[in-house]
Amino acid sequence: MTAPTTWRPRLADGTAPVLAVLAVLLVALAFAGPAYSEPAGYLALLKRAAPLVLLAIGQYFVIVSGGFDLSVGSLVTAEVVIAARLIEGDDANTPWVIVLLLGFGLLVGLVNGLITTKLLVPSFIVTLGMLLILDGAVFLWTGGAPRGALSPSFRVFGRGGVDLPVLGHLPWSVVILLAVLVAAVLFMRGGTGRTLVAVGDNENAVRLAGGRVDRLKVLAFVLSGLLAALAAILLGGFAGVSAQVGEGLEFRAITAVVLGGVLLGGGRGSVVAAAAGALTLEALFSLLNLLGVAGALESAVQGVIIIAAVAYAALGVNPRLALRSRAGPPEPARRQSPPHKENR
Amino acid sequence: MNRKWSVVAVAGLLAMAGCSSDLPADTGTPGTTGASKDAGAKSEFFDQALYERQTKSRSTAAEGPADKPWEQMISPELVDTAKFAKPGGDYHLCFSNAAVNNPWRQVGFTTMKEEVKLHPEITKFTVLDAEAKDDKQISDIQSFASQGCSALIVSPNTTATLTPAIEAACKTNVPVIVFDRGVNSTCPVTFIHPIGGFAFGADGAEFLKEKVKAGGKVLALRILPGVDVLEQRWAAANEIFSGSELKVVGVEFTDGDAAKTKSIVNDYIQREGQIDGVWMDAGATAVAAVEAFQDAGVPIPAFVGEDQQDFLRMWADQKMTAVAPTYPTYQWRTPVIAALQVLNGRQVPKEWVLPQPKVTQDTLQSFLRQDMPPLHYAMCGCESMAGYPAPWK
Numbered sequence: 001m002t003a004p005t006t007w008r009p010r011l012a013d014g015t016a017p018v019l020a021v022l023a024v025l026l027v028a029l030a031f032a033g034p035a036y037s038e039p040a041g042y043l044a045l046l047k048r049a050a051p052l053v054l055l056a057i058g059q060y061f062v063i064v065s066g067g068f069d070l071s072v073g074s075l076v077t078a079e080v081v082i083a084a085r086l087i088e089g090d091d092a093n094t095p096w097v098i099v100l101l102l103g104f105g106l107l108v109g110l111v112n113g114l115i116t117t118k119l120l121v122p123s124f125i126v127t128l129g130m131l132l133i134l135d136g137a138v139f140l141w142t143g144g145a146p147r148g149a150l151s152p153s154f155r156v157f158g159r160g161g162v163d164l165p166v167l168g169h170l171p172w173s174v175v176i177l178l179a180v181l182v183a184a185v186l187f188m189r190g191g192t193g194r195t196l197v198a199v200g201d202n203e204n205a206v207r208l209a210g211g212r213v214d215r216l217k218v219l220a221f222v223l224s225g226l227l228a229a230l231a232a233i234l235l236g237g238f239a240g241v242s243a244q245v246g247e248g249l250e251f252r253a254i255t256a257v258v259l260g261g262v263l264l265g266g267g268r269g270s271v272v273a274a275a276a277g278a279l280t281l282e283a284l285f286s287l288l289n290l291l292g293v294a295g296a297l298e299s300a301v302q303g304v305i306i307i308a309a310v311a312y313a314a315l316g317v318n319p320r321l322a323l324r325s326r327a328g329p330p331e332p333a334r335r336q337s338p339p340h341k342e343n344r
Numbered sequence: 345m346n347r348k349w350s351v352v353a354v355a356g357l358l359a360m361a362g363c364s365s366d367l368p369a370d371t372g373t374p375g376t377t378g379a380s381k382d383a384g385a386k387s388e389f390f391d392q393a394l395y396e397r398q399t400k401s402r403s404t405a406a407e408g409p410a411d412k413p414w415e416q417m418i419s420p421e422l423v424d425t426a427k428f429a430k431p432g433g434d435y436h437l438c439f440s441n442a443a444v445n446n447p448w449r450q451v452g453f454t455t456m457k458e459e460v461k462l463h464p465e466i467t468k469f470t471v472l473d474a475e476a477k478d479d480k481q482i483s484d485i486q487s488f489a490s491q492g493c494s495a496l497i498v499s500p501n502t503t504a505t506l507t508p509a510i511e512a513a514c515k516t517n518v519p520v521i522v523f524d525r526g527v528n529s530t531c532p533v534t535f536i537h538p539i540g541g542f543a544f545g546a547d548g549a550e551f552l553k554e555k556v557k558a559g560g561k562v563l564a565l566r567i568l569p570g571v572d573v574l575e576q577r578w579a580a581a582n583e584i585f586s587g588s589e590l591k592v593v594g595v596e597f598t599d600g601d602a603a604k605t606k607s608i609v610n611d612y613i614q615r616e617g618q619i620d621g622v623w624m625d626a627g628a629t630a631v632a633a634v635e636a637f638q639d640a641g642v643p644i645p646a647f648v649g650e651d652q653q654d655f656l657r658m659w660a661d662q663k664m665t666a667v668a669p670t671y672p673t674y675q676w677r678t679p680v681i682a683a684l685q686v687l688n689g690r691q692v693p694k695e696w697v698l699p700q701p702k703v704t705q706d707t708l709q710s711f712l713r714q715d716m717p718p719l720h721y722a723m724c725g726c727e728s729m730a731g732y733p734a735p736w737k
Contacts, residue, residue, distance in 0.1 A: 035614030145447035239602035
């Protein structure tokens with residue numbers, strides 16, 4: 001779609017630091033665990049990370065366009081619970097339930113997007129409301145204990161794979177992940193993707209230039225919902241039914257996106273970096289686990305990452321501008337301060 | 345959305361992530377009346393005397409009908425209840441339930457409702473669900489004071505906070521029956537519970553000690569820190585492991601999350617090369633842990649699970665070496681039976697300790713129910729009830 005010359009600068013745009021961190025972590029993993037000396041270990045890591053990476057890609061679309069999607073975690077839970085209830089362990093039900101799940105994810109995204117754009121409720125509030133609604137609905141329906149069971153054919157996507165000569169066992173979830181990633185990269189390099197980033201940067205400018213801002217924002221939420229549904233299919237397949245499966249995932253996805261150098265508030269960051277952020281997060285947790293660091297540290301690590309990444313974005317990118325905006329009167333300074341403009 | 349707002353948003357998110365974590369798959373968590381709080385030498389939750397009493401209780405013959413373990417009692421100290429006698433029937437039973445937020449509690453509560461149906465002398469059964477909130481349960485118990493209850497059954501949400509509310513209820517001269525988790529008071533007529541957390545933890549640990557060769561690697565998976573009965577389960581296991589030849593390679597919290605469990609187990613398989621035994625303090629994620637071994641293409645080691653159907657099925661299908669300690673859901677039948685005994689002026693034990701059997705290879709087949717939901721707890725004592733199996737499905 002695009003000439004190879006445009007590829008290098010895009011990669012440099014915030015992607016390099018997270019890829020460097022990821023590379024360091026992967027090397028550290030190889031030293032920490034014997035399993036990471038061969039492809040199988042990394043494929044297992046990718047398989048485990050796939051749902052989070054999908055969620056991070058979805059979250060990226062929303063965040064880069066200037067919003068938040070807090071509903072994805074509870075959407076994942078709802079999807080898994082619905083799937084178990086409808087499939088009832090019967091393989092014959094798998095195909096139509098998968099279609100229904102994707103449709104439900106799409107619908108939730110559409111509702112989020114329409115309320116945000118048409119009723120002008122901030123996306124933070126809309127998706128927080130959606131989180132509570134879905135959580136409540138799932139609890140009301142299940143009382144905390146999901147019924148039914150997933151069928152073996154449904155679980156194949158998250159658990160199974162194909163045996164290849166060199167790589168060994170290639171999990172389906174990795175194949176799905178790669179397909180989505182390639183599609184997302186192509187989408188972001190196209191006109192719509194670029195306009196989406198522009199909406200996050202300055203939506204008035206896009207509107208004045210004739211861009212359909214609302215439609216783009218809705219699209220971002222729909223993609224996020226759809227990818228959450230896909231993540232739910234992989235997660236349900238990986239680990240089975242649980243009413244807690246999506247707990248905290250929205251938070252993890254946002255951490256991953258922030259770790260990938262995507263600016264909260266929108267307008268800057270690449271989808272590859274967001275995906276790499278998710279992978280980095282998962283690699284980091286694996287490393288902590290291999291080193292025998294207590295699991296309770298995970299939350300603390302996430303917190304530190306968020307604060308550090310936001311601070312880095314605020315100060316590290318262009319300290320002079322950030323300092324000026326702190327010293328000057330808040331409103332005008334903030335309005336004229338998007339430092340990311342220069343980067344693009 | 346500007347940057348300042350974003351930071352506020354993320355801060356809010358952080359706070360929410362902290363608040364939203366409820367207690368998943370908490371398998372009932374009964375209490376022992378305060379004794380568990382005593383600090384022991386080995387762990388804050390290790391109480392030598394209680395540990396010895398509970399491990400011994402497992403082999404003590406229970407009194408009562410052998411085919412109805414929910415009516416049995418271990419070393420009972422009977423108390424007189426004549427002052428509560430109100431013969432003639434037409435009873436209004438009131439039940440303040442801590443929550444129905446996990447499969448264990450759901451199976452138990454269903455069993456209790458069916459038990460009530462067996463007794464025509466109970467004409468009214470009022471239930472208030474506290475939704476795992478202490479404050480709601482306190483007001484629930486207070487509101488029962490004006491509802492003319494013949495007897496009040498309470499499954500407390502937490503021990504210390506609910507104690508004053510239950511003491512106040514005792515003063516209304518309605519017999520109060522506490523079960524599942526305890527309170528720090530002797531005012532209830534009876535406190536009904538299975539043997540306890542130490543016995544549960546020991547059942548699994550002793551099994552591994554017997555089945556895993558000396559020097560074998562054991563992975564311990566725990567659901568949550570800080571809940572006393574869960575801590576007791578681990579304290580007992582830790583005591584047994586430290587006096588054995590087994591090597592505990594890791595003690596990890598899973599939060600009851602299947603995906604997290606699977607990842608942790610996968611990491612340990614990679615890190616240790618081989619795991620010879622898995623101990624768990626709650627079996628809800630046992631199937632996920634077993635799947636981690638399957639997916640890694642290694643043999644499934646000796647396993648400790650719990651009595652929910654999905655694990656029992658996996659155990660039978662894969663011909664695993666396994667044991668399932670239980671926290672029997674049949675204990676939900678007992679408070680109803682106890683209430684009727686009290687209202688008829690018959691003696692009940694001050695502390696009604698129910699037997700706490702485990703599912704072993706020999707008894708596995710008798711607990712398998714292919715037609716029941718995966719999270720149905722087998723030790724429900726409900727198979728012979730009139731409505732079975734529909735309400736449990």
